[in-house]
Amino acid sequence: MKLIVLGKTKEDYLRSAEDEYLKRLQRYVKLEYLELPASKGETKAANCLLQEEKHLLNNIKSQDFVILLDEKGKEQSSRDFSNQLKEWMNHQNNLCFIVGGAFGFSASIKERANAKLSLSKMTFPHQLVRTIFLEQLYRAFTILKGGKYHND
Helix, strand or coil, X not given: CEEEEEXXXXXXXXXXXXXXXXXXXXXXXXXXXXXXXXXXCCCCHHHHHHHHHHHHHCCCCCCCEEEEEEEEEEECCHHHHHHHHHHHHHHCCCEEEEECECCECCHHHHHHCCEEEECCCCXXXXXXXXXXXXXXXXXXXXXXXXXXXXXX
C-alpha cells in the first residue's frame, strides 16, 4: 500500500501527528509514504497541476490501483471505509492513495484514478488532509482487526 502526497508538511504539529499514525499503521500494513515536490514558482492553477501531474505519473505504476482523495469523491462512514478497504485489499494489488496539492488533480490524473474518496464536504488544507486520512486508515484497520471502536 502506498500514500502519495504533494509537498512537505510544514507545520511541526501536523508532522508529529502524521508520524504517530504512520507508526501505528506499521502493525497492520506496510505503507510506503511518498512526499513528492509540489509545484514551485507557479501561480496559475493549470501550470501547477501540470507540474504535479508529471511528478505523480513518475510515481504511479501501471499495476497500481489509484484512489484519489478528492472533494468530489465518494463519502463514507468509518465502518463503510473499512469494508471498502477490505474489498480493495481482497481484489486489488498495489493500493495507491493520493492526496493532491492546493488545486487538486489534473484531468489526466483524474482519468487514471480507479476510485475517488472524499473525507468530507467541508474544505480542509491539503496538509491537514494527510493526518485526517492517516487516522481514518488506522481506524479502518483497527475495525477490521476487531479492535475497540468508539461506537461499540
